[in-house]
Amino acid sequence: MEYLLRDLKVVINDKIYLKDPESSTLGKKIVEYSILLINDIGFEGFTFKKLGEQIGSNESSIYRYFENKHKLLLYLASWYWGWLEYQLVFMTNSISNPTEKLKKTIEIITQTVKEDSSFSHINEVLLHKIVINEYSKSYLTKEVDKENKEGYFLIYKRLVTRIKDMIINVNPGYKYPSSLSSTVMEGALHQYFLKDHFSSLTDCDKDSSPTAYFVDLVFNSINNNN
Amino acid sequence: MEYLLRDLKVVINDKIYLKDPESSTLGKKIVEYSILLINDIGFEGFTFKKLGEQIGSNESSIYRYFENKHKLLLYLASWYWGWLEYQLVFMTNSISNPTEKLKKTIEIITQTVKEDSSFSHINEVLLHKIVINEYSKSYLTKEVDKENKEGYFLIYKRLVTRIKDMIINVNPGYKYPSSLSSTVMEGALHQYFLKDHFSSLTDCDKDSSPTAYFVDLVFNSINNNN
DNA sequence: CAAATATAATAGTAATACTATCATACGTAG
């Protein structure tokens, strides 16, 4: 796994950035420390000025990489979903049994994230937390339709489509494959959030994982032909 | 129904506001027009200054009712959830069969909203849209734990708990009643959002409602004892 | 070594998110 990914780059829609942050030391630093800083103070409190102070760089230099912090969030999220997609594709590629394949996929999507040494400047564990806490804000905007047309949510949509297709492969008669797939993708983030902040609203805790819940949910839904 | 609610007031945690907006004409105008304006320009673009211009009032007067726009959003959301809870309680009160009761509840939670003449200054249809587009932003903050302790999310949590209890009443052996309940509450908003902006990620469209999907999801989940 | 490119430093602007103060209008208790 680590081998396979070692020289890969998560490919992100180049309209999201002004200059590819992977192309320079400063760019990588921006990505690396924005993850730390957003985690620390939250997306609302996060500014390019504060990030500049953290990395000893000027605000104006950061603006040469990203138009604004919203675009940076889109970048981080796209990176996360692209990284997850790699995991998913590699780890399920060899599975031919549709049920097994779907089960493994749900596991990967809903699991807690472990650090991945393949991308040294990106802390995937913290990035997962950012996605849990901030991802919704990247699309709950007045610009969502325009930005969707520009392809900013492509990787996320591709992931939902992949799961949808696997659901159909298990049961072509199931009536809501897209909705179920999007429910798992969004619901996984939500259950992690509830676990941390509204524990009475979830059954997920140290003894029970979101994965167990979603595997149960999905297979009960699609195995019931009614 | 309209009869029963005519003289009711949705009771909202009084720490959310500085001065009860229901207590004056200006207060009601703030609520009424904030719904229109947030719908129009989105929560990010919304400011008290703009709202003041809309209602011919001064910015500073609005600040006497709400500390900031975040608190106003909490107020609007609480109002919406409280209003939904009334609907739910009144419309399911007489149902004794647990399955029927749960089914009716899911219908009420996941349905499109129709205008309710009981509260003349509040447009429930637009308020539902605001909840779909903005509610997540009210809790995806660094202050969520503090604000949760202050009781700002109480009505929402009570609703999740109600559905959870009904799920348990149908099948006490089901392992994830809280998670399923929160999935329905959150997922309903999400499916409506997808329908409007990412139609390929949902099966909900003019021919298929979120309600049908969630009724199917819930009953397949809890009726399968495995 | 010169030229191109990247980054830093500085300054400036409009808008946001308030706070404070004072004026005025309005409603009602005596």
Added chain:
DNA sequence: CTACGTATGATAGTATTACTATTATATTTG
């Protein structure tokens, strides 16, 4: 009918945000 308290309005002011523009200084590369 008036004085008094409260609600609202008008104005001013501040720190911060979210940028843009310009110029200076490194650094890289041809």
